[in-house]
Amino acid sequence: MRAGQRLLTTMKLLFVADPLEQFNIAKDSTYAMMRAAATRGHALWACEPADLSWQRGGCVSAVATAVHLTGSGQPWYRCDAPRSVVLADFDAVLMRKDPPFDAEYFYATHLLQQAEREGARVFNRPAALRDHPEKLALMEFAEWAPPTLVTRSTQAIRAFHAEHRDIILKPLDGMGGRGIFRVGPDGLNLGAIVELLTQHGRTTVMAQRFVPAIAQGDKRVLVIGGEPVPFCLARIPQGGEVRGNLAAGGRGVAQPLSEADWAIARALGPRLAARGLLLVGLDIIGEYLTEVNVTSPTCFQEIAQQTGYDVATRFIEALEAVVAAKGAQAEV
Incomplete structure (x- = not known):
């Protein structure tokens, strides 16, 4: 499909996301996706990961609600009464739950993968979400990375600091900059920081050489x-x-x-x-x-507001194209 080309049919989309009332619509990329999808005539539904369920003899379902954008600030949406829906009945399911990638997120990916087996189209794919933890995925692309160490060993971190002198330490499950520390050449508080982040050697962390850029x-x-x-x-x-x-x-x-x-x-x-x-x-x-x-990448609105480049519409166009291609394959 050419850029900007519109599909003739509309889609029914399910967003698996954080509670709608928590969205900051001035910045939220999931909201931008919803707005772009609604503009192109697609039907919006939403649920939270906690609303997903499966029972033997049935399909993965969710207690979800149809969402209607008001286009008038607050409240920015209205919802129909929640009801049980089958994920495979949607044209696309978008997993947009924010990190952390904790045990419940992990379980949700397995429910979504089962929904895929039943015919659902899930983006990003659940198995790919599990296979690409956002910091550890860097290991596959090491040629592009700064000097990096993944370990729970205090001794290894001390040796890494001794070699590179100025380093960044961060937890593997952090988001939004939480738990990130810089340790300079003087090594001030290195021991205390390592104890905190590794929980005395029980938790794996990432160290990277500080990049002045x-x-x-x-x-x-x-x-x-x-x-x-x-x-x-x-x-x-x-x-x-x-x-x-x-x-x-x-x-x-x-x-x-x-x-x-x-x-x-x-x-x-x-x-x-x-x-x-x-x-x-x-x-x-x-x-x-x-x-x-890969979990719920953001910055759609900031880029659009400052450059005029409509990231959300480009995303929905790409989603339309993938769904149309998968539908064509299924008909063959």
């Missing part, structure tokens, strides 16, 4: 259907912070992709798309890939 921003590069969005959001640390995450007070500045951004995104995009990852958010600092985000 963070001063120009931690760039979120979006890849849709294997193709990079031409603009990224550079999340620039503020007030002496080392974290650029918007949730940690970073300032978001949209900008065209650099040559390094294009190279990384083009190298990873087709490989990830082939695994059922329709939407990926790559985190790039300078010329280094630092994370591969």
Whole structure:
């Protein structure tokens, strides 16, 4: 399907997400997806992971509600009465639950994978969500990464610091910049930080050499259907912070992709798309890939507001194309 081309039929979409009343519609990318889908005539439904269930002899279902956008601020939606629906009856199911990737998220991916066996089309694919933990997925693409260590060993972290002198330490299940520490050449508080993050050697963490280019921003590069969005959001640390995450007070500045951004995104995009990852958010600092985000990548609205590039509509177009292609395959 050509960019901008509209499918003749409408889709029935189920968003598995956080509670709608918690959305910040000025920034939320899932809301942007919903708005773009509604504009193109698609029907919106929503539920939370806790609403999913399966019983022997039946199909994966959810207690879900039809969502109607009001287009008038608050309240930004109205819902029909909740009712039980079968996931395979939707044209597409979009898993948009925010991290952390905890045990309940893990269980939800298995329910969604069972729904796939029953004919549901789930994006991103549940197995791919499990296979690409957002920090550890970096290991597969090590040629693009800064010097990185994954361990629970205090001794290994101390040796890594001794070699690189200025490092970042972060938990593997963190989001929004939570739990990220920088330890400089003086090694101040390294022992205490390692004890805290590893829980005295019981929890695995990631260490990376500090990349000074963070001063120009931690760039979120979006890849849709294997193709990079031409603009990224550079999340620039503020007030002496080392974290650029918007949730940690970073300032978001949209900008065209650099040559390094294009190279990384083009190298990873087709490989990830082939695994059922329709939407990926790559985190790039300078010329280094630092994370591969697949659960609920964001920054749609910030990029659109600053550049005019409609990321959400591009995503819905890509979703339409994939669903149409899968439907055509099923008819053969």
